[in-house]
Amino acid sequence: MKGSSHTAIGVTVGAIAGFQVQPDLYTIAISSFVGGVSALVPDLDTNGLASNRITISKKFAQWLMQFVGIGILIAIAYQYFTKGFAPSIILYAGIGLLFFIVSRFITQRRTLTLTGVMVMWLGIVMHQSIGILLIGSYIVIASFLPHRSYTHSLLGLAFYAFILHQLQQEWAIEGLLIAGIAGYASHLVADMKLLPMNRRGVKWFAPLWNKEW
Template sequence: MKGSSHAAIGAAAGAIAGYQVQPDLYTVIVSSLVGGASALVPDLDTNGLASNRITISKKFTQWLMQFVGIGILVAIAYQFFTTGFTPSIILYAGIGLLFFIVSRFITQRRMLTLTGIMVMWLGIVMHQSTGILLAGSYIVIASFLPHRSYTHSLLGLAFYAFILSHLQQEWAFEGLFVAGIAGYASHLIADMKLLPMNRRGVKWFAPLWNKEL
């Protein structure tokens, strides 16, 4: 199922869940947004809509690293021809080459890892926000997982619920928890094998039981 379809189903599920908590327009709208966003979270384990939207641009990062690397090498060459050889030239030349070489091996998945680390850092900076810190750790973990593994299981849902519980306390929005759970769960249900459009199912009980349902 496409990310846009998951988002639409999650938004509807989030709106319904939010309405059960507080039947007013503001709660329903915010809960719908939370549900739609949460429905995309399980697919952070692949290069889908969610991961591509939040990930730092791979091309920009490659360009920046190559620009810095070449800049260092040019500066070293200028220093060599103006002041002669010094031992530090070897060190800085190595750093410049490292920037250039590493930029050639950057993948979209590792950019997602970097994005997660930055979110974790943001959680530390923002008055020690445990919720944001946990959200960043989820992104980092998901960036190393194969598609439809732990993020598509009750274990992933439980971890996300733990994140939501902290965010709800920190942001004081009562419907956030139930809307997020509804959105995330809607993704897992929509990916189940019992639906005719899905060739693969969901490993609800991974890692204890890896049968796709």
């Protein structure tokens, strides 16, 4: 199913869920947005449609890592010529060179991993937000998973529900939890093999049972 179809279904179920929580326009609007976004989250896995939308480009990732690596090396050189040699210089020089070397071999697939790491870093900056850290960890894990595997299962849904629960505690947004769960679950239902437009199904009970539904 196309991403636009998943989004439309997610917006619809999110709005319904929001209405059940609090039948006012603000809650319904927020819940619709959360449901639409959540309906795309399962496709953050490798080769998923959503993963290609949120990842930074390969060229930008290379430029960023090279910039950081060269910046570290310049800072070390400045310290060496102003304060003299210190054992820590060897460690930081190695880190700077590692950034530069890795930038030459990074692939588009690994930019999704890097995107997740950046989101985790954002969680640390934002007053150590556990919810944002968990979102970043979800992206990092998904970047190593084949398409329609664990993100398309009850295990993925449970992990996402835990993330939403944490975010709702931090942000106190009405309908966030139920709308997000509804949106995510709608993706799994829409990708089921029972529907005529799907050649493949989803492994609801992976890794315990790998039957496609």
